[in-house]
Amino acid sequence: MYTHLEDYIYNLLTSINITEPKDLTIENVTKKLKLTVVYRKKAFRVYDEIILQRGTRQQEWKLFVHELSHHLRHYGSQLDMHPLFHDLQEWQAEHFTYHFCVPTFMLEELKEVTVREIMNQFNVDYDFALRRFEMFKNKIYF
Numbered sequence: 001m002y003t004h005l006e007d008y009i010y011n012l013l014t015s016i017n018i019t020e021p022k023d024l025t026i027e028n029v030t031k032k033l034k035l036t037v038v039y040r041k042k043a044f045r046v047y048d049e050i051i052l053q054r055g056t057r058q059q060e061w062k063l064f065v066h067e068l069s070h071h072l073r074h075y076g077s078q079l080d081m082h083p084l085f086h087d088l089q090e091w092q093a094e095h096f097t098y099h100f101c102v103p104t105f106m107l108e109e110l111k112e113v114t115v116r117e118i119m120n121q122f123n124v125d126y127d128f129a130l131r132r133f134e135m136f137k138n139k140i141y142f
Contacts, residue, residue: 005096006104012072013103021106021121026064035071037064058125062097069096102132104139113137 002010016032018024030037036049044051050067052060073096074089102122107113110121113136118129 002104005099009096009099009103010105013100013105019106021123024061024101024103024122026061029064029068033068035068056125058123058128061123062101062125062128065097065100066093069093069100098128098132098135101128102136104136107132107136 013019016029018028018032026037029035030050034048038049038051039054040051041053042051044067048071050064050071052063052067054060055063070089070093073092101124102118106122107118110117113133115126115129115133118124118133119126122129124132
């Protein structure tokens with residue numbers, strides 16, 4: 001049984017024909033969602049633009065998905081909101097990032113779910129893969 005977030009991500013990705021880890025790229029997602037990526041000194045989102053900082057492929061992917069979460073699920077500007085609401089949106093975006101970068105429905109298709117396999121299949125670094133692996137295992141066992 002999937003959580004609301006896992007269902008949301010499954011429905012979003014399958015609706016734009018992203019069904020395999022190799023499809024999870026900035027270029028592919030922006031093209032299918034009709035978004036633009038621009039590189040600047042600070043990351044944020046404005047309308048249909050996602051502004052990223054340059055980094056490794058893994059860093060850029062993680063940052064892109066974090067900002068994509070704000071684009072898809074949050075409204076308004078964080079500049080004027082109460083700090084607690086800002087913190088909530090940041091927590092939600094981080095949680096979204098783990099589930100979008102490494103979708104549960106794709107994890108379930110792997111022959112063996114390991115940290116190394118998550119890193120290799122989903123273009124994420126070790127710490128990210130380890131945390132997502134822990135989240136997935138906790139879901140199975142609890």
